[in-house]
Amino acid sequence: MQIKSLAEYEETYKFSVDHPEEFWAGIAENFLWKKKWDKVLSWNFTEPKIKWFEGAKLNITENCLDRHLEKNGDKPAIIWESNDPEKPSVTLTYKILHEQVCRFANVLKKNGVKKGDRICIYMPMVPELAIAVLACARIGAVHSVIFGGFSAKSIADRINDSACKLVITADGSFRGNKQIQLKEVIDDALIGCPTVEKVIVLTHTRTPVSMLKGRDLWYEDEIKLVDTVCPAEEMDAEDMLFILYTSGSTGKPKGVVHTVGGYMVYAGYTFSNAFNYQPGEVFFCTADIGWITGHSYIVYGPLSQGATTLIFEGIPTYPTPSRFWEIVEKHKVNILYTAPTAIRSLMSFGTEPLNGIDMSSLRVLGSVGEPINEEAWHWFDEEVGHKKCPIVDTWWQTETGGLMISPIAFVTPLKPACATLPLPGVQPLLVDEQGKEIEGNGVNGNLCIKFPWPGMLRTTYGDHERCKQTYFSTYPELYFTGDGCMRDENGYYKITGRVDDVINVSGHRIGTAEVENAINMHAGVVESAVVGFPHEVKGQGIYAFVIYPKIHDEPELTKKDILQTVTRVIGAIAKPDKILFVSGLPKTRSGKIMRRILRKIAEGETTSLGDTSTLLDPAVVDEIIAAAQQL
Ligand code: WT7
Secondary structure, X not given: OOOOOHHHHHHHHHHHHXXXXXXXXXXXXXXXXXXXXXXXXEEEOOOOEEEEEEOOEEOHHHHHHHHHHHHHOOOEEEEXXXXXXXXXXXXXXXXXXXXXHHHHHHHHHHOOOOOOOEEEEEOOOOHHHHHHHHHHHHHOOEEEEOOOOEOHHHHHHHHHHOOOOEEEEEOOEEEOOEEEOHHHHHHHHHOOOXXXXXXXXXXXXXXXXXXXXXXXXXXXXXHHHOOOOOOOOOEEOOOEEEEEEEOOOOOOOEEEEEEHHHHHHHHHHHHHHHOOOOOOOEEEEOOOOOOHHHHHHHHHHHHHOOOEEEEEOOOOOOOOOOHHHXXXXXXXXXXXXXXXXXXXXXXXXXXXXXXXXXXXXXXXXXXXXXXXXXXXXXXXXXXXXXXOOOEEEEEOOHHHOOOOEOOOOOOOOOOOOOOEOEOOOOOEEEEOOOXXXXXXXXXXXXXXXXXXXXXXXXXXXXXXXXXXXXXXXXOOOOEEEEEEEEEOOOOOEEEEEEOOOEEEEOOEEEEHHHHHHHHHOOOOOOEEEEEEEEEOOOXXXXXXXXXXXXXXXXXXXXXXXXXXXXXXXXXXXXXXXXEEEEOOOOEEOOOOEOHHHHHHHHOOOOXXXXXXXXXXXXXXXXHHHHHHHHO
16 A cells, blocks of 8 residues: 555556545455445535445454454554653553453443444543543444543533443543543533443542442453453444544534544555554554544554554653653654644753654654644754654644645655645645635645545534535535645645634644633623634644623732633633733624734734724724733
């Protein structure tokens, strides 16, 4: 499946556009199917309705586990590195991982889980998280992993949206010198979740937890009660594999749905190709399994290719900013896939933390989550890769399932801070505001995709209309990404950032409407408007303009109260970096907040605010500018 030269890429790309079905059928041949497909693809982008490998039967865990046993059973599948560098790391061979997945799958079955049931997973970055994910897939249950930083309310919303039957969690998690009491958060969440029947709790931090009789069970007890044989459920290629919630410009987060066959082919193919993974290599993706990056490039992509995937529990700066580099040295990491925000944060410590660490094992570097700035790109290239490792700047989304626009390591000529070219099978185009295609090179537009690829989302859980409205209605017959993009003179794609009301904070997608709703829940707040602003480390920070007429004591304390409310409603990741109290917001006569103006003010711009003639009360702008300059 691996492309070896630029000429081969060009030829393959052309073939994938001219004959998409033949192309993807050829790729799919590299996977294990219980029964092959009757039809490669049927689709339309109006409903939308997308089916890949219709009629095929498979189980993704047989591709990720069983098929490697004979030749590579004793090869490491997962290497786990603890938050605490003093704790020994753990290696699970394919044989052991297979056994543990089967065992835990039997635990789920024993507790009444059936094919199609939704399971919520809220866990630390430990091997049992990957085991839980795979155990669901083994028996055809649909996993919905929730990142450990979300609040009880966010969890409850997600659990209720998809009516989860069972929750898998742990007592707590370690993140640097902090501990998160996961079980306590789950207990709070479950007060409002009538569908949840059982909670399985892994022992990890061993903090005291309450265990409710009849509902809560210990992971360690349960796995003793079952055996290690668990045949893989036969799944239809278009059966649901997982739901992953993600924020958009309006409303509550939506449950992006991925299906078994297409997702597997796409995650496996893109992993093998873009990173040029070679047998025996150690792949270290620093994301959390709670995000799509972790699903596709810690769990499914690497394991489907028989790779060794490294799971790291902690954070890049704990106990020191040498941690990533020490992990690379300790485990002889060959491919390091991380985020611009991590690079910028580590860059701020200079090169001292890299001194004396042997990183000669590194062969390929990767970046994901947000546009990488040139300074960070060069630092990564020079200080980490010693100018010997290609950097694959991979553009993609929760909805795309896998990499879309990305260099192929050792194949695509690189350009700093540029996602370069579409991978085979990906057909991007740029459109103007009216949806008219912008042709030629050296142009800017809104990034759309005009043809399906196997890893694309199929729907948003429980609300297909929302999927249609969000992704397929802005521009008829096109999938709209929400990103702005430039195509340079050489036809290279460079993502410029979101063009909708979504903020990208440290590579995490946060909807402005969601943050506003959370702020508005705070007593005393009348109204608020949230925009992004450039932030040195996070890429974008959150700037909140808040109308709060009767501040009951010091404004600084009130700001902290508001942050607390946001933490309660969404989670700490959505806390505004700046709060500005204002007496009014710039609105049009029809009552629409002019965010364009607020964005400029948040960026520190005070003069060229553009046309303000449609404002109901232009004076409010001067007042906000004056207040912002004080902040
Ligand atoms: C949004 C998707 C896909 C994994 C992590 C984020 C931005 C992602 C890049 C990149 C520029 C990027 C886009 C995209 N983004 N990768 N290499 N260059 N921007 O997943 O939470 O679904 O967010 O992240 O704006 O739309 P996500």
